[in-house]
Amino acid sequence: MTSLARDVAVVGVGYSQLSRAGEPEPLVLLLEAVKGALTDAGLSGTDVDGIFEYKFGPESPGAQDVARVLGVPDLAAFADILPTNPSGLGGVLAGVMAVASGACETALVFRCLTRAAGHTGGVVDGPSTVAGRNQFLTPYGYLGGILVEMALKKRRWMAEYSRAEEDFGHIAVNARRWSALNPRAVLREPVTMDDYLSSRVVVEPLRLLDCDYPINGAVATVITTAERAADLRQPPVLVDAMSYGSGRGADWTFNNDYLYGGTFDCADRLWRRSSVTLENVDVAQVYDGFTSVTMSWIEALGACGRGEFGDWIGDGSRIGPGGDFPMNTAGGQLAEGRLHGVSFLNEAALQLRGQCGDRQVPGARVAVVASGLYPQCGAVVLTSG
């Protein structure tokens, strides 16, 4: 083995206040999260030599913004990652690779969103002409960011597998079961299946409760070598395996595997690399920007066969508190709020540290995190050290 492979650990997690109201300055939010993550780890800005972040939206602060305000002496490795990556987990994956390779020693990764960025579904205007691949979409009213796409995917799922909307509803109901136990979550009121089925139609058949919840918030993680982690403040959480996936024909609409994109490729690659299997997983954190995304991941991760989610989920209780497949224990993006993949990674780490209070999964030692969707997939297996 060369010097380009070291064991990696997640050693600190941090959050800003999460809110629905107002228009906070992104860098103010982010400073709270990155300071929190460093304090959690027992480190300071002078210990950081790598920064990776998922730059989705012009208001999102970049790696150099954070290096500047934290007094980072010098960045040995850094990147602002484009929105085509596996959501915010893209920053995490880049940080893991940078530390594992020896490109840097201690990486700070983060995601910062404000509601300004969450309003892609609002009414927009212009341009009057559309170039590139969107010339085959936008003139037909394929709009609202990916709202129309997600409506098309939901419809196709129901047709392909002869399933009803309740399958999707179980994901939405589950989010609130867990968020009720998470003081940080923005939406904590329980919802019932009836609430789901009567929630407003955004683009038929996509409902409001199929969609994650735009908030103001920032989330940050500190990643370093397993060797260094042993001397830090928190019980170490080891990165057992990581993977990306895009699937062939990488595209949202015209790809080869319409309902899944790269989820199966990503999950298969993850398990080939991991020292554990899904059977060993105590807690799962699975992307829920839209409910259909979670369903695709569940099948891809191997919890059930392709098209079998509806039978697997049953009455939904198995993914809730006390269930045999506890999932999205912070409430996910549907209920904790849209923080992209970094929040799933942090919740997984907190579960393996045994620090999740009322929502703690007893004895959790192995977690899987799956983030992003369709051609933008990423996943991680974490184990308690």
Place this chain on the structure above:
Amino acid sequence: MTHLTSSTADDRRPVPQPDEITRFYWDGAAAGRLLMQKCLSCGKLQFPPDVCCLSCQSEHFGHAEVSGRGSIYSYAVVERPLHAGFVDALPYVIALVELDEQSGLRLVANLLDATPGTRLSCGQPVEVVYEKREGITLPQFRLVEVSR
């Protein structure tokens, strides 16, 4: 079949901007023909047009006219405005149409004759029609009778 519908003068819906890769497609539509890139190496049809064949990477294409018949792979109904240019078009149906010629060969279009209350389902047969808009012609689709 060519069934021309025309937009009104104050139509603010955006229109495609053809480029060197895509111009044949829009020119074909203007002539009432639905044209697909056909790889001269492996014979596959391809949509959207791209710089090379996504199956074999050949850069040599012909343009094959297809029948314009297909089926609904999926569809969504937009009832609330997402874009100022489409406010007057609401509600509208946007469909992913799979063409009869090749499994997985799909395009996005509106179902022009689907009014509220029209029964729609995945798998229903559709056929191409053409819509003129701001100096360009867009392939669109409509339901066809099963007994065609």
